[in-house]
Amino acid sequence: SETLVRIESMVAENAVVIFSLSTCSMCHAVKRLFRGMGVSPAVHELDLHPYGVDIHRALLRFIGCSSPASQGPLPVVFIGGKMVGSLERVMASHINGSLVPLLKDAGAL
Amino acid sequence: SETLVRIESMVAENAVVIFSLSTCSMCHAVKRLFRGMGVSPAVHELDLHPYGVDIHRALLRFIGCSSPASQGPLPVVFIGGKMVGSLERVMASHINGSLVPLLKDAGAL
Ligand SMILES: N[C@@H](CCC(=O)N[C@@H](CS)C(=O)NCC(=O)O)C(=O)O
Ligand SMILES: N[C@@H](CCC(=O)N[C@@H](CS)C(=O)NCC(=O)O)C(=O)O
Numbered sequence A, B: 001s002e003t004l005v006r007i008e009s010m011v012a013e014n015a016v017v018i019f020s021l022s023t024c025s026m027c028h029a030v031k032r033l034f035r036g037m038g039v040s041p042a043v044h045e046l047d048l049h050p051y052g053v054d055i056h057r058a059l060l061r062f063i064g065c066s067s068p069a070s071q072g073p074l075p076v077v078f079i080g081g082k083m084v085g086s087l088e089r090v091m092a093s094h095i096n097g098s099l100v101p102l103l104k105d106a107g108a109l
């Protein structure tokens, strides 16, 4: 679909790409995490983006169906074009030491 | 104003009252915290409430002006009719032991 093509090109344009909501504390936390590590992510605030609703719905189909009904898809982090996931998964990989190598391989660090 | 009167009556009708967003992880966490303690809070999901927008704006005026511009007001917790605050403040009082006495005084435990 057109939206999936749009997402594909968005996640290819930067080593780290974050789909976010401008007023969401979890999204704020993941942005702060990356910036604190010296990474400059491309951030797309879906509540402010012209195609935000379509992108949000597409991400919800990709991701949302594998998580509990009460949870949303955001934030979603892509590193080197690959979906790394939620704040929880990013934090877990940061703690177990797999995040830094991933960022280096993608040229973000 | 009419909205403030509405909020006043809403926070009076239960020992613990939470203003929340149904899709917000921080709101989900504060609800889970109270339910895990055996408390039954009255939860008002402002994104689903007929007067949600007005209530949200009123809370933002009350609270939002005292916090950084990028932060929103939700979740907001009232215990015994008094504003206890954000998830951060509720967690802090839980950790320092002041939450349980507060809940007991309000008849929530
Ligand atoms: N476990 C996920 C939680 C994701 C979640 O619930 N996201 C919410 C915001 S905090 C969301 O996407 N809300 C928008 C929606 O539900 O459409 C994480 O760690 O990031
Ligand atoms: N420090 C606050 C964060 C509050 C916050 O940023 N809330 C966001 C949702 S996570 C909000 O109210 N968003 C709606 C809005 O900005 O209007 C807490 O611990 O609860």
Ligand code: FES
Residues within 6 Å of the ligand: A023, A024, A025, A026, A027, B023, B024, B025, B026, B027
């Ligand atoms: S909207 Fe509140 S944590 Fe995401």
